[in-house]
Amino acid sequence: MRIIAEKERKIMVEPRHEFLTFRSGMTHIYLLPYDDNFLLVDAGVRKKEAAFFSFLTKQNIVPDRIRFIFLTHTHYDHTGGLSLIKEVSHARVIVHEKEADYLRKGMTPVPKGTRASTKVVSFLGRYFFKKMGNYTPVEPDIIWNDEPYHPDPFPATIIHTPGHTMGSSSLIWKDAVAFVGDTLFGLEKEDCYPWFITDEESLKKSWEKLLNTGCEQFYPAHGRPVSIKLLESSYQKHFK
Numbered sequence: 001m002r003i004i005a006e007k008e009r010k011i012m013v014e015p016r017h018e019f020l021t022f023r024s025g026m027t028h029i030y031l032l033p034y035d036d037n038f039l040l041v042d043a044g045v046r047k048k049e050a051a052f053f054s055f056l057t058k059q060n061i062v063p064d065r066i067r068f069i070f071l072t073h074t075h076y077d078h079t080g081g082l083s084l085i086k087e088v089s090h091a092r093v094i095v096h097e098k099e100a101d102y103l104r105k106g107m108t109p110v111p112k113g114t115r116a117s118t119k120v121v122s123f124l125g126r127y128f129f130k131k132m133g134n135y136t137p138v139e140p141d142i143i144w145n146d147e148p149y150h151p152d153p154f155p156a157t158i159i160h161t162p163g164h165t166m167g168s169s170s171l172i173w174k175d176a177v178a179f180v181g182d183t184l185f186g187l188e189k190e191d192c193y194p195w196f197i198t199d200e201e202s203l204k205k206s207w208e209k210l211l212n213t214g215c216e217q218f219y220p221a222h223g224r225p226v227s228i229k230l231l232e233s234s235y236q237k238h239f240k
């Protein structure tokens with residue numbers, strides 16, 4: 001891809017799958033190129049927008065080349081930068097219908113923690129620091145439901161993968177890799193189970209869906225890429 005210098009590539013899978021990663025606080029946001037246009041996966045936290053725009057400038061990417069912003073879900077660490085990035089880029093925001101009202105309100109509840117430390121975070125978030133989860137409300141442009149959505153002309157398929165939240169979704173890119181938001185966590189070597197979930201049975205089905213996509217590599221919002229092997233072994237550990 002001509003606009004990206006080799007040394008500035010943040011992650012490269014192989015030439016036909018290449019994309020850019022920007023780290024917004026604890027959240028990775030992904031910029032997927034097609035021709036001269038881009039699709040952004042998630043919008044990161046607030047107060048990192050300026051850093052994101054200077055990242056675009058360094059890559060010679062004009063913000064209005066971003067055609068879509070796909071939200072894997074609407075937690076504040078995925079939507080904090082959304083309002084400003086949308087305003088500057090005029091990109092159209094894609095969100096699952098089960099997250100659309102949260103986005104309009106600018107508040108998405110924190111799910112339950114799945115381990116001792118995140119149970120505490122979740123409890124504090126729900127009862128004491130409610131404002132922590134707030135973000136600037138945004139009116140979504142494209143609200144989809146359970147039928148896979150294709151953001152034409154991008155070689156992408158968006159599928160519903162609930163569990164972390166009930167509107168959580170993943171984007172399959174070129175039938176080869178997937179961007180999964182918080183449906184998988186990449187923070188541990190041996191386990192990709194999310195640190196927060198809303199519904200375990202839904203998560204199990206979503207993992208089965210991901211295992212059947214044919215993708216070999218999954219890119220979570222937090223941590224390192226998850227291989228199909230790690231997803232399979234984590235599935236065995238938690239659901240068998």
Ligand SMILES: [Zn+2]
Nearest residue numbers: 073075164182
């Ligand atoms: Zn989340």
